[in-house]
Amino acid sequence: MTAATAPAKIILFGEHAVVYGRPAIAAPVSQLLARAEVRPGSRKGLRLLAADIGLDLSLQEAGADEPLAMAARLTLAELRLEAPPDLEVQITSAIPIAAGLGSGAAVSVALIRALSRHLGTELPPDLQSALAYKVDEIHHGTPSGIDNTVIATGKLVYYVKDETLETFPVGQPLSILIGDSGIASPTARAVAGVRERWRADPGGYESVFDEIGQLTKEARACLETGKPARLGELMDQNHRLLAQLGVSHASLDRFAEIARRAGAQGAKLSGAGLGGNIIALAAPSTIPHVEQALLEAGARQVFRTEIGR
Ligand code: PMV
Secondary structure (H helix, E strand, O other): OEEEEEEEEEEEEEHHHHOOOOOEEEEEEEEEEEEEEEEOOOOOEEEEEEEEHHHEEOOOOOOOOHHHHHHHHHEEEEOOOOOOOEEEOOOOOOOOOOOOOOOHHHHHHHHHHHHHOOOOOOHHHHHHHHHHHHHHHHHHHOOOOHHHHHHHHHHOEEEEOOOOOOOOOOOOOEEEEEEOOOOOOOOOHHHHHHHHHHHHHHHHHHHHHHHHHHHHHHHHHHHHHOOOHHHHHHHHHHHHHHHHHOOOOOOHHHHHHHHHHOOOOOEEEEEOOOOEEEEEEHHHHHHHHHHHHHHHOOOEEEEEEEEEE
């Protein structure tokens, strides 16, 4: 048996604006993993099993728009294998689905890694990322590529679509709490909504993207030099600008406000929005208060992750 995992991710700054060429910063969440296991199959051909979502697919019969099948097909094509080998691939994931945590890209990367490794080739992270990007294009037509990039590299990244991919050192380790609203929100819907409103008001939307781009640049400097108080303010600002883009939700505004009141230095929605999760920056002494406040307010789950530790 060959197994491989891939982490979830959070976007610290710059979601949505990153689709329009502005920078974004994202971090892997190694506490939450997708996992793929490959073993010899009892039937002919390749079988994909994901019990969590009730999926049992034969690769030959799977449709072209089935993301897991596409990840498997792209991997086999990369390895120049024309006929699918007789294998069984089992996928499990602890990452909430449609919650802005990159579950789709993580599952793709775990599958690509496990399958290629089982077949004797370790694909480099940039190639894993490129294949996962192609799969992500099914979910929404215009992905920026940040999800597959941060998940395949497993590092904190500063990212500009088709231009910049940098990792950078963090001046002071930070704790982030992730509060899951429990409201499922497919990325495609939020991205399509922004696109529609941008078409109706390109000037207004471009200027919000510019503001997000500027604060993302400043946030990188604050991360590098270790300025959590300013970072928190920038998260709050970023949340307000995302709300202006129309991708917040009453619950996300409320959870972010509750986290701030419980002592978080800043909070914002993370990922596509309209549901999904919020992230809150919390100093060590306030972590338990923020966590408790979010749970009491109805967050479905709260995860904790560390940046730069
Ligand atoms: O997959 P999500 O929900 O984390 O959203 C990805 C971030 C967006 O900027 C909204 C879309 C993209 O392609 O970058």
